[in-house]
Amino acid sequence: MTVGLNHYLLLSALLFAIGFFGVLLRKNTLVIYMCLELMLVAATVALVAFSRYNNTMAGNVFVFFILTVAAAEVAVGLAIIVALFRRRQTIQVEDLNALKN
Amino acid sequence: MADLFFYAFATFTVVCAAAMVGLKNTVSSALALLLCLVGVAGIFILLDAFLLAALMVFVYAGAVVALFLFIIMLLDAQGGNRKPFKKTAYVSGGISFALLTVGVLSFWKHGAQTTGELGAIVPVGSTLKNYGEQLFTTYLLPVQIVGFLLLIAMLGVIVLSKKFEDLEDIK
Numbered sequence: 001m002t003v004g005l006n007h008y009l010l011l012s013a014l015l016f017a018i019g020f021f022g023v024l025l026r027k028n029t030l031v032i033y034m035c036l037e038l039m040l041v042a043a044t045v046a047l048v049a050f051s052r053y054n055n056t057m058a059g060n061v062f063v064f065f066i067l068t069v070a071a072a073e074v075a076v077g078l079a080i081i082v083a084l085f086r087r088r089q090t091i092q093v094e095d096l097n098a099l100k101n
Numbered sequence: 102m103a104d105l106f107f108y109a110f111a112t113f114t115v116v117c118a119a120a121m122v123g124l125k126n127t128v129s130s131a132l133a134l135l136l137c138l139v140g141v142a143g144i145f146i147l148l149d150a151f152l153l154a155a156l157m158v159f160v161y162a163g164a165v166v167a168l169f170l171f172i173i174m175l176l177d178a179q180g181g182n183r184k185p186f187k188k189t190a191y192v193s194g195g196i197s198f199a200l201l202t203v204g205v206l207s208f209w210k211h212g213a214q215t216t217g218e219l220g221a222i223v224p225v226g227s228t229l230k231n232y233g234e235q236l237f238t239t240y241l242l243p244v245q246i247v248g249f250l251l252l253i254a255m256l257g258v259i260v261l262s263k264k265f266e267d268l269e270d271i272k
Contacts, residue, residue: 003107006208011111013205015118020201022122024194030127030173034134038118041141051226052148057235060226063153067160068247072254074165078172079261085176
């Protein structure tokens with residue numbers, strides 16, 4: 001069976017689903033953050049595949065911006081996690097319940 | 102031949118992603134993410150987006166994962182004992198699993214009806230010139246905004262990593 005657009009979209013959906021379950025199942029904030037990154041990457045796979053099969057540049061350029069935003073997001077997010085760890089000495093999500101109730 | 106490469110890279114990527122979620126050790130998770138991103142870069146090469154594949158390796162695999170590893174080793178916060186899930190967590194997990202399975206399979210059933218006949222077209226995303234042309238004409242304003250966003254992120258990180266002595270504790 002020749003590889004077409006559907007194969008790439010299926011791969012993208014699979015990666016997104018794996019990242020989603022990582023966010024749901026893991027309790028370590030850093031791993032949850034990595035899974036969020038995986039979901040972003042899954043979206044970029046779909047964008048590049050669409051761009052390739054329609055022979056346009058829009059999707060490719062959008063991936064460019066996603067990469068930049070992801071880099072900025074990681075920097076800020078990890079700074080928040082470090083600040084959180086300095087204050088509470090933990091990054092396990094079940095211990096971070098200051099906003100509960 | 103390209104099909105074989107696609108299946109190889111796709112399997113590699115999915116296995117590494119699953120390993121990232123499944124592995125207990127945080128450092129192993131980060132390294133699995135690194136391998137997964139390299140696999141995605143391979144997929145990008147198969148889609149003729151060579152610049153994006155290189156950027157994927159430089160920015161994600163190089164900078165982002167290195168930052169993650171740095172923070173993991175700095176904090177040294179391993180998993181510890183984890184409480185078991187509640188019943189509601191199992192129910193919501195089951196429902197979301199069912200929904201995602203249906204979503205993924207609907208790509209297969211009702212997805213785009215394009216076949217893989219792309220050999221004749223010169224891929225527009227393979228040349229660097231097209232990226233430069235697009236980024237500095239059509240997408241000039243977004244480029245400026247993203248540059249500003251990076252500046253704001255840098256300032257935010259500097260402010261966040263300051264010590265706040267006068268803040269009372271939220272325990």
